[in-house]
Amino acid sequence: MPELPEVETVCRGLLPVLAGRVLVRIVLRRPDLRCPIPDGFGQALTGARVVGLVRRAKYLLMPLARGDQAAETVIWHLGMSGRILVHPPSPAPRPEPGPHDHILIDTEEGLRLVFHDPRRFGLVDLVPAGGDPATHPRLAGLGPEPLDPGFDGPTLLARLAGRRGPIKVALLDQSVVAGLGNIYVCEALFHAGLAPIRPAGGLSEVEGARLAAAIRAVLADAIAAGGTSLRDYRRTDGTLGSFQHRFAVYGRAGEPCPGCHCGAAVAVPTGNGGRARAGAGNGAGAAGHGIQRTVMGGRATYACPHKQR
DNA sequence: AACAAGACCTGCATGC
DNA sequence: TGCATGCAGGTCTTGT
Numbered sequence: 350m351p352e353l354p355e356v357e358t359v360c361r362g363l364l365p366v367l368a369g370r371v372l373v374r375i376v377l378r379r380p381d382l383r384c385p386i387p388d389g390f391g392q393a394l395t396g397a398r399v400v401g402l403v404r405r406a407k408y409l410l411m412p413l414a415r416g417d418q419a420a421e422t423v424i425w426h427l428g429m430s431g432r433i434l435v436h437p438p439s440p441a442p443r444p445e446p447g448p449h450d451h452i453l454i455d456t457e458e459g460l461r462l463v464f465h466d467p468r469r470f471g472l473v474d475l476v477p478a479g480g481d482p483a484t485h486p487r488l489a490g491l492g493p494e495p496l497d498p499g500f501d502g503p504t505l506l507a508r509l510a511g512r513r514g515p516i517k518v519a520l521l522d523q524s525v526v527a528g529l530g531n532i533y534v535c536e537a538l539f540h541a542g543l544a545p546i547r548p549a550g551g552l553s554e555v556e557g558a559r560l561a562a563a564i565r566a567v568l569a570d571a572i573a574a575g576g577t578s579l580r581d582y583r584r585t586d587g588t589l590g591s592f593q594h595r596f597a598v599y600g601r602a603g604e605p606c607p608g609c610h611c612g613a614a615v616a617v618p619t620g621n622g623g624r625a626r627a628g629a630g631n632g633a634g635a636a637g638h639g640i641q642r643t644v645m646g647g648r649a650t651y652a653c654p655h656k657q658r
Numbered sequence: 659a660a661c662a663a664g665a666c667c668t669g670c671a672t673g674c
Numbered sequence: 675t676g677c678a679t680g681c682a683g684g685t686c687t688t689g690t
Contacts, residue, residue, distance in 0.1 A: 471684095
């Protein structure tokens with residue numbers, strides 16, 4: 350689930366709550382996430398102060414300090430179903446953690462941070478004290494941040510050069526652009542008017558500029574909406590994001606295209622809150638108009654074949 | 659280097 | 675109602 354906007358939303362929610370807090374108690378309830386929680390994780394956090402919280406791609410980086418000495422940096426990834434929730438201090442005994450609450454972190458002031466991840470595709474790792482997070486193996490190969498001021502058409506085209514596979518698949522490659530996932534790739538390609546099947550390295554300068562702008566616009570809109578909540582994602586206070594109500598194509602197989610309105614006369618709304626049923630989208634009128642679902646790179650792909658070329 | 663496919667793990671919706 | 679099946683927001687590994 351969590352793509353760049355969701356991780357950014359979590360980051361913005363956590364930062365004011367956590368900055369400056371001292372961590373006093375760490376409970377690892379389930380060590381086998383996607384990767385084993387590193388040895389010394391609890392010791393590294395216990396007694397450390399949270400200096401800040403930043404996002405890089407879909408990762409959260411939480412630098413720690415001891416006194417005025419920089420200490421380790423915690424790396425979080427939420428995988429497909431991960432959440433980080435904050436429970437305020439409570440005089441009453443806390444409820445027993447649920448089966449998927451894998452890491453509990455208490456602060457000096459009695460806040461509790463809970464890392465919850467049913468599918469256990471998430472991970473945590475540590476950057477050693479004094480180390481540069483950018484050189485960490487999981488971060489070193491990441492492409493440019495699409496919301497950085499320097500991200501534009503030429504930057505994107507340079508990353509795509511030489512790739513003959515579909516643009517849809519290339520944009521999911523975190524070494525090309527960092528932070529995009531299946532939802533926002535579908536949405537950005539729609540707004541750029543580009544067919545997902547187009548060879549990645551074959552875009553013109555104009556198309557590259559359009560795509561870069563569409564990526565930035567979609568991400569900015571999604572962040573403003575607090576991210577997308579389909580099933581698992583929650584903000585740190587447990588509330589839902591709302592961008593799922595603004596999808597143009599994702600999960601809308603069989604519905605009319607919101608751009609060119611093709612397929613409108615024979616639309617078959619999915620009526621299930623935005624999640625399309627597998628195989629839906631075949632009844633959208635003559636000549637395949639309306640939003641269509643295909644599978645590309647093993648992932649569901651939604652597009653309007655009329656508007657996106 | 660680029661690409662395709664499979665694996666990881668669990669919960670949910672659907673269909674029978 | 676209960677069971678089997680397929681699908682899901684991500685990333686890594688393996689093989690071509």
